[in-house]
Amino acid sequence: MGIEVGLNCPACSGAIKVVEGETTVNCQYCGSMLFVEGDAGVTTISFKNMITRETAVISSASWWKKGFKARDLKRVGQVTECYPIYIPFWSTTTRVAGWICGYEERTHSDGKRTYTERIPKEELILRDYRFSEIACDPGDLGIRKMRNIDGETALTDFQTIPTFESTTSKDDAFAHAKESAMANARSDAHVPHITFENVHVFPESMSMVYYPIWVVRYTYRDRMYLNTVDGVTGSVLSGRAPGDPLFQSLAVTAGTSIGGLLGATGIIVASSSGEVAIGCFVVGLIIMVGTYLFFRGGSEITEGDFSDRGFKLGDLKNVASQLTQGRVGGNNWGDI
Amino acid sequence: MQVIQVKCPKCGNPIYSKQKDTVFYCTTCGTMHIRNGGVQVLDVEIGDFNKNAPQDRVYVPFWRMYSTVVINNVRSEGGGFQKLTSWFREGDNSGNLFIWVPASEMEIERFKNMAMDFTLNPPPYNTRMDFGTVPRLPTVMRQEEAKEMADFVVVTIEAEKPGVLQYLDYTLTVHDAKLIYLPFVSTQQGLVPAF
Numbered sequence A: 001m002g003i004e005v006g007l008n009c010p011a012c013s014g015a016i017k018v019v020e021g022e023t024t025v026n027c028q029y030c031g032s033m034l035f036v037e038g039d040a041g042v043t044t045i046s047f048k049n050m051i052t053r054e055t056a057v058i059s060s061a062s063w064w065k066k067g068f069k070a071r072d073l074k075r076v077g078q079v080t081e082c083y084p085i086y087i088p089f090w091s092t093t094t095r096v097a098g099w100i101c102g103y104e105e106r107t108h109s110d111g112k113r114t115y116t117e118r119i120p121k122e123e124l125i126l127r128d129y130r131f132s133e134i135a136c137d138p139g140d141l142g143i144r145k146m147r148n149i150d151g152e153t154a155l156t157d158f159q160t161i162p163t164f165e166s167t168t169s170k171d172d173a174f175a176h177a178k179e180s181a182m183a184n185a186r187s188d189a190h191v192p193h194i195t196f197e198n199v200h201v202f203p204e205s206m207s208m209v210y211y212p213i214w215v216v217r218y219t220y221r222d223r224m225y226l227n228t229v230d231g232v233t234g235s236v237l238s239g240r241a242p243g244d245p246l247f248q249s250l251a252v253t254a255g256t257s258i259g260g261l262l263g264a265t266g267i268i269v270a271s272s273s274g275e276v277a278i279g280c281f282v283v284g285l286i287i288m289v290g291t292y293l294f295f296r297g298g299s300e301i302t303e304g305d306f307s308d309r310g311f312k313l314g315d316l317k318n319v320a321s322q323l324t325q326g327r328v329g330g331n332n333w334g335d336i
Numbered sequence B: 001m002q003v004i005q006v007k008c009p010k011c012g013n014p015i016y017s018k019q020k021d022t023v024f025y026c027t028t029c030g031t032m033h034i035r036n037g038g039v040q041v042l043d044v045e046i047g048d049f050n051k052n053a054p055q056d057r058v059y060v061p062f063w064r065m066y067s068t069v070v071i072n073n074v075r076s077e078g079g080g081f082q083k084l085t086s087w088f089r090e091g092d093n094s095g096n097l098f099i100w101v102p103a104s105e106m107e108i109e110r111f112k113n114m115a116m117d118f119t120l121n122p123p124p125y126n127t128r129m130d131f132g133t134v135p136r137l138p139t140v141m142r143q144e145e146a147k148e149m150a151d152f153v154v155v156t157i158e159a160e161k162p163g164v165l166q167y168l169d170y171t172l173t174v175h176d177a178k179l180i181y182l183p184f185v186s187t188q189q190g191l192v193p194a195f
């Protein structure tokens, strides 16, 4: 379910809990029925920071060791700054009820001929989806969603650490919550060709949740990097780190070999099929140029929601399409 | 942002309850009200229990909505008779009916089945003035949500008949929404009507 918030009963002062988005609660001590009146319909909740600077640094250092990051990062990396900040998120649960109808096409072959079968489908959607989205400009922190909803909370600010000002509107957040629930519902329905759709979306009341995040800035061989640590769970949420040179060069070799091979294939089949040959040759060339450009500025490993991402294996296949659109530059892949 | 103690809009007495409920019932004067921006007193109907109904009695809240449905066009794969249109007067593509939607939290299949059953076979019950000593399930569905769920019930009735629904063109007008508490008995198989 949603986030639980601690508060005191106005009738008997007993300590009670109310679930985010719910407006009624009964006091388990005096039995009074209570009603939560939000400001302009928004409940403000903050999570208590549970970790220390030391925990944030230790957690970051163990993250440096994982994956294909530079192998000497743990030894060479130096934390230059480490501080907590509250980040605001819009948060709600959205109930979806409806039907998505249509069909799916399956192609069969009995050896002699192939035929397409049309299988009609009607899917009932009746479920809740959680939604959260950052309510400020996150800059380059690599955070867009709230990952955790368990922890000590209060309706008022804890006010011990600085807070990012919220810059986005509740109405936009509602619109996004509805869109996101609708998209999830369509994806859960698995109806490839939709002929009829009747879906109702009910968002609960919207909350503004302040969540503590530790920002850790560090250097590695004269370059600046950053990662963030969840102030409630203590785990790393997002970050950038230098890639491992050995792994990089292996990937380059693989990339250029495939590129070279395709290029060569292009020349060999040139006599039999002109179009295929040119296609192969061009693709080969693109992959070679792409891998070169990709690593010229030094590679980077990223984790989290960054709009420009560092090195991920899947990126190699995107290089060709980005190249043709002229989006791969020289050094911007590696710089923060 | 504040938390307030709920008081009856009619007699001013604080409302006490063992469970949370979006509908507040004043045990002093019998008034029921909801809070949604402002305070709204509800006109509620309470069904009477069958004299032979066993113990473990409970009241289940429903939104009952008097509605007009017009079916313009419906297409299904695999055929099947038209459930809603068969319910209308012969030759008509429209009719008036009460659409029932469970207002308490319940398992999804049960929610859907109760909505369909009560909408297609209106429950016969006598009314009474109060709940007596019988507990009520909390109401979790708001009135505006119930009106949208009426639309869901219409499509569900068309989709649940034999055949696979491919297209439905219809209009639905909900004229009113009334909260009705119907008598049920808890059994091992779940809730069973007891009117």
Ligand SMILES: [Zn+2]
Pocket: B008, B009, B010, B011, B012, B013, B026, B027, B028, B029, B030, B031
């Ligand atoms: Zn009263």
